[in-house]
Amino acid sequence: MTMTNGDTEQDALAAEVTEFPFAAVTIQATGIHPSTARLVAVDVLTFNEDGEIGEEFHAVLNPGSDPGPHHYHGLTHEEVAEGQRFSQVLRTLNRLIDGRTIVVHNAPRVWGFIVSEARRAMNAAARTNRSRGRGRGRGRRRRQRVGHVPKPAAIVDTLASARRQQIPLEDTRLAGLALALKVEAESPVATVERARQPEHETTRETNDILIDVFFAIRDNGELSTTLPADLRADRFGLQRSHIRVDAMEAPRPHPNPGVHVIGRNLVRGMEVVVAPEVEVDPDVLIEATLKAELVYSEKLTRTTSLVVCNETTDLRGKAMHAARKGIPLLADTAFLDAVSRVQNRAGR
Known part of the structure; x- marks a missing residue:
């Protein structure tokens, strides 16, 4: 040949x-x-x-x-x-x-x-x-x-x-x-x-x-x-995982019940932000968020219910802004445990 x-x-x-x-x-x-x-x-x-x-x-x-x-x-x-x-x-x-x-x-x-x-x-x-x-x-x-x-x-x-x-x-x-x-x-x-x-x-x-x-x-x-x-x-042109982009574009199936209170169960419809400072792959956290009928948001706003973040000192970025706004932080493993006990609004 x-x-x-x-x-x-x-x-x-x-x-x-x-x-x-x-x-x-x-x-x-x-x-x-x-x-x-x-x-x-x-x-x-x-x-x-x-x-x-x-x-x-x-x-x-x-x-x-x-x-x-x-x-x-x-x-x-x-x-x-x-x-x-x-x-x-x-x-x-x-x-x-x-x-x-x-x-x-x-x-x-x-x-x-x-x-x-x-x-x-x-x-x-x-x-x-x-x-x-x-x-x-x-x-x-x-x-x-x-x-x-x-x-x-x-x-x-x-x-x-x-x-x-x-x-x-x-x-x-x-x-x-x-x-x-x-x-x-x-x-x-x-x-x-x-x-x-x-x-x-x-x-x-x-x-x-x-x-x-x-x-x-x-x-x-x-x-x-x-x-x-x-x-x-994504809408900014940043190359993200399909899981992450799908989560950003997903509809909100439930009304947002507001800021999470530490010690209580998470409630369906709560808005979750994942900070970069996590050990678990963010895609795993985002998938768990959607499976529990929570809402994923890339941006922290006044409607954010909680932020997943492992850093507790020397806060920066999303975690720092969350602390200033009184939005609670949950470590990645604690969050994965919490999503297994998500309740609807009536059972909060």
Whole structure:
């Protein structure tokens, strides 16, 4: 059987993935939500079990929109304007990510931006191709082929792994986790010196640290690993589990009876928020919430009945706001025990 150029290329790519089965991915964006912000830089390092680097890739991206503040991502408006379109780098990202286990810090955000930008580029190419197809008298034009949404074998989230391993974090940024794991890294607190460094240097330094953190946290305990097929975008463009997004969109079958009173049973219709500081997989907690006919909410509001959180001191984020509003906190195991005794309103 004769080998084609396509077969040879696929064999070469497969060999590269086998030799360097991991890819560390770090991004810079104009904001926190893929639905409203855009990528302005991406850095990828492929590596193997020994920490040896295979390929290095860095690109500054021009989203064609407001690049946002310089201090947020380290790029000037001029640097962003000179950057490439995401459609120009997507096929390279496909080659570097497809089939590999990618390592990221805060997967909903990082993977969310990559998926969002890939789909935006693909949709733009499809519109252009349809427009060319309708044109007459212009001859045949080559169709745009920008690539596809990357297809990693799995996604490892170092931040979620730290949560599941109950690693205390004074700062949830990657450098904060690195310091908690005794991995060499500078403080995540901003400095004048760091602000003066070029973006490509700071982003690459972060990606180097990400690899070190991956090995350290893997040695420390179980990793939080997700399959891309198990994720989809929420209304902010963050890539969440199907269980979580379904729970956000689920109807409310019962009226909310109000704030939970410690010592009493939970009541159907109560609104539950799950903080990041839990050891049990949040999906398990969310499934238990819906099964007990409680309501899951991603956001803490005045209608929240309780917050599932294992942290009781040095509160931050959702737990801190809950404490300020007088909303009780329940540890994950205590919550799972409590949902087995949920009552209806009349039996409260």
